[in-house]
Amino acid sequence: MKKIINEVDRVEEQMISGMLKAAPDYIRKLECGNVLVRNKKKEGKVALISGGGSGHEPFAAGYIGSGMLDGVAAGAVYTSPAADQIYEGIKAVSAGRGVLMIIMNYTGDIMNFDMAAEMAQMEGIEVDRVIVNDDVAVDGSLYTTGRRGVAGTVLTAKIAGAMAEAGAELSEVKAAAEKVIANVRTMGVAINPSTIPASGKPGFVLEEDEMEVGIGIHGEPGVYKAKTGTADEISDVLLEKILADIDYSGSEVAVLVNGCGGTPLMELYIVNNHVHDVLESKGIKVYKTLVGNYMTSIEQEGFSITLLKLDDQLKKLLDAPADTMAYKSF
Amino acid sequence: MKSDRIPEVLTAMSRKISEKKDFLTDLDNAIGDGDHGINMARGFAAVESRLPEFEGKDIGYILKTTGMTLVSVVAGSAGPLYGTAFMKAGMVMNGKNEMTADDFIECLNAAIDGVMMRGKAVQGEKTMLDAMIPARDAIVSAVKDGRNFPEAVKAGVEAAREGVEYTKTIIATKGRAAYVGERSLGHQDPGATSFTYLLETISEAL
Numbered sequence: 001m002k003k004i005i006n007e008v009d010r011v012e013e014q015m016i017s018g019m020l021k022a023a024p025d026y027i028r029k030l031e032c033g034n035v036l037v038r039n040k041k042k043e044g045k046v047a048l049i050s051g052g053g054s055g056h057e058p059f060a061a062g063y064i065g066s067g068m069l070d071g072v073a074a075g076a077v078y079t080s081p082a083a084d085q086i087y088e089g090i091k092a093v094s095a096g097r098g099v100l101m102i103i104m105n106y107t108g109d110i111m112n113f114d115m116a117a118e119m120a121q122m123e124g125i126e127v128d129r130v131i132v133n134d135d136v137a138v139d140g141s142l143y144t145t146g147r148r149g150v151a152g153t154v155l156t157a158k159i160a161g162a163m164a165e166a167g168a169e170l171s172e173v174k175a176a177a178e179k180v181i182a183n184v185r186t187m188g189v190a191i192n193p194s195t196i197p198a199s200g201k202p203g204f205v206l207e208e209d210e211m212e213v214g215i216g217i218h219g220e221p222g223v224y225k226a227k228t229g230t231a232d233e234i235s236d237v238l239l240e241k242i243l244a245d246i247d248y249s250g251s252e253v254a255v256l257v258n259g260c261g262g263t264p265l266m267e268l269y270i271v272n273n274h275v276h277d278v279l280e281s282k283g284i285k286v287y288k289t290l291v292g293n294y295m296t297s298i299e300q301e302g303f304s305i306t307l308l309k310l311d312d313q314l315k316k317l318l319d320a321p322a323d324t325m326a327y328k329s330f
Numbered sequence: 331m332k333s334d335r336i337p338e339v340l341t342a343m344s345r346k347i348s349e350k351k352d353f354l355t356d357l358d359n360a361i362g363d364g365d366h367g368i369n370m371a372r373g374f375a376a377v378e379s380r381l382p383e384f385e386g387k388d389i390g391y392i393l394k395t396t397g398m399t400l401v402s403v404v405a406g407s408a409g410p411l412y413g414t415a416f417m418k419a420g421m422v423m424n425g426k427n428e429m430t431a432d433d434f435i436e437c438l439n440a441a442i443d444g445v446m447m448r449g450k451a452v453q454g455e456k457t458m459l460d461a462m463i464p465a466r467d468a469i470v471s472a473v474k475d476g477r478n479f480p481e482a483v484k485a486g487v488e489a490a491r492e493g494v495e496y497t498k499t500i501i502a503t504k505g506r507a508a509y510v511g512e513r514s515l516g517h518q519d520p521g522a523t524s525f526t527y528l529l530e531t532i533s534e535a536l
Contacts, residue, residue, distance in 0.1 A: 053406075075405050076372075078363050082405040107505045108407035111448055115401070115410055138509050145508040198368045199355050218363040221510055 001200045003299075008197045012054045012076055019061055023325045026065045034081070035089040036061045037071040046164040046173045047071065047093035050102040050157060051086065052109055053078040055194070055298045056217055059154060062326030068161035069102075069324070070095075077196050077298070078218040080108035086116035090127060098126035098170030102157055102177065104149025104217075105133040128170055130177040132156050134186040134306065136245045137214025137223045148216045151258040151295040151306045152184035155318070158327060162320035176317060180308065185245050187214060187238040188304030190260060191228060194219035194297045203300075211302075213237060217260075219297050231267065232274045238305045239278055248309055252287040253279065254318060256306035261296035263303050268292065271303055279307075288318060294326070331479075331536065333389045333427040337381045340396060342531040344374035350527055357520040361507040366408060366520040373404030373412070388427050393437075394420030407449070407505060408521065411458065414448045415441035431469070431479040438466040449504060456502035456514060458521035461493035465529055480536035487533045490526040497522050 005011050016034055020027060027036045034054075050060045051073035060072040071093035075081035090099050099120070103113045110131065117127040134152030160177035168176070190212045193202035196219065203219030204212055211234070214223030228234065257272045259265070272291050279286055287310055295304075310318070322329040331339075347354070347370045354367030377399050384392045397416030401409050419437035423429065429437070442462050446452065453463045468489035472482035497519035505521075507514045 076365070076369070079365050079369055079406040080409075082402045082409055084402045085405075106407075107449065108405070108410070111407060111410035112405065115448075139511075145504055145506075148509060196364055196368070199359070199364050201356070201359060201364070203359060203364055216506075216509055218506065220363050220506060221513065223509070223511060224513075 001195050001197070003195070003197060005197055011197045012074065015054065015057070016061070016074065026325050027061060030088055030092055032088040033085045034074040035071065035085050035092070036064055036074065037089065037092050038064055041070075041093070041095065042066070043095045044097065045095055045167060046097045046170045047095050047099045048102060048157065048161055048164055048173070049073070049086070049089050049093055049099055050153070051075070051081050051089070052104055052106070053080060053218065055196070056295050058293070058326030059295045063154065063157050063324045065322070065324030067165045067320060067322030067324070067329065068157050068327060077198065080106065080112045083112040083115035083119070086113055087119045090116055090120040090125060091123070094120070094125045098128065100160060100164070100170060100173050100177065101127065101129040102153065102160060103129055103131050104153050105131045105146055106148065107145060126170060128174050130156070130160070130174055130181060132181055134181070134184045135216065136185050136187050136241050150186045150188060150217050151256055151304050152180070152186045152308065154294045154327070155184055155254065155256065155306065155308050156180045158322060159314060159317040161322065162317040165320070176313070179314065183246070183309040183314070184306060185242045186304050186306040187241050188260070188302060189213050189234055189238060190215045190222065190300050190302030192262060192301035194261070194300035215302060217295055217297050219300055231270045235271050235274045235305065236278070239275065242305060242307055243282070246309065248282070248284050248307060250283060252285045252310045252315070254288040254290070254308040254310060255279070255286050256290045256294060256308070258295055258304045258306060259293040260300040260302040260304070261293055262299040262301040265292065268303055271305070275305060287315060331429045333387070333392065335535065336389055336392050337384050339532055339535045340377055340381065342535060343528050344378045346527045346531050347371050347374045347524065354520050354524055357518060357523060360517045361502065361510055361514045362520065363506050365406060366524065369404045369406045369408055370524055373400045373409065376403040388423070388425050389429055390420045390422070390424035390426060392420070393417070393423055396420070408524070410448055411445050411521070414444040418444035431473050431482050434479070434483070435466065435470055435473065438462065438469065442466060451504045454500060455504040456497045456500050456507060456519045457504050458519070458525045460497050460519060461490040461522035461525045464493040465490040480533070483529070483533045483536055487526065487529050490522070490529050494518050494522045494526055
């Protein structure tokens, strides 16, 4: 394992200390553990809390700030944060108008967030949740766990965050998040795995000419292995599945070409170039494009394509101001 | 089993999990996200560090505190599941200083209910339940046949091991292994495996 780290056991802690030093205006850490909240709490709004395992940076702490998240609980690499940590986060961000948890659809995350919500509700804090499940690689009908939450979570946080910042009620913020979830689809591919520092072993092994198709964000194997191809060919595989999942024809979309952490922007832009061409040929209008490392899997090489079908409300919320470490919209 | 023996069992559990840490992680790597051994070892090490607090405490207190520690330190999926299992067992043992075979069955019943409720899973989905439920059933029937506590738990361990073998033959529908679909076939479930290790340590202590 070749990594730029110190002790394996202190990866998360030292990363968070580094983040705090990089962005003291945006975030502060709670005493109880790896729970981060806005440096300047905004009172009188619905609070948004998210999180998950570490290793997805800038998700989730990078999206704490005005117009997006209020707090984040960060677990160990690829491991859901513990319920008691999330609970502390909920208490810290609660500003009197309810707390919405934005959870990615993983068994561990849901169990811990739900336990945390139960604890907070016992103290009279109103808590509701949305579960992001944008990954079309997993057939939701076959496997009862359903689809994973992946890069579409960033757009969910952006849009729900804009709604909350504008002073909406908890039910309205939740409805906006649910609308994103209903209209966002993602699929990813990896050409090289990631290695959890504490494990020291790669999540899967590929031959030189192989790729994992339909990966999640935890360095796990995808739905199947396939021979690699050109950027356009690989993108077509992903787009085909995404476009078959909901009817995008004639609609406007936001495109997110997301890097897994180890893929250069050069390649992501090559992908984006083709994505735009394909969408144009199908009469789908691109309203907004994001290209970059928004939801990573440590050093994994690969990318995902996310399409969010937009209406006027979603366009407005997507364009609303956001000021966080990793997502800025002016 | 008296309450003063419980810390010894927890230490043995911690040792066993730590020994099997890499193996559990490898199992998880094949079908999940490769952190089960790491997280369990971290959790049981934390439990071990709390053993001095357990002196003179009843079994219920010890199991509940163990459960809370696992929730908080293991995190992931195994944290809430094992944490809930230990906390539910702790409620059964509230105020008790000795555990009989019947108590142990009650503990397993409560733990299984807790895991099913928290994980929204049933038997046959390639989870820890595929070891827990057969183990409980084997212990119940062994006790019915008049076998003593250690013999009954030994039968439970056998059934748990068979349950682990069974998980190789089925496709995961819960947890992260569900995402690899049919590729989960042939692999044993890490959670069923770690449960079997825990039961083995109990059996060895009896």
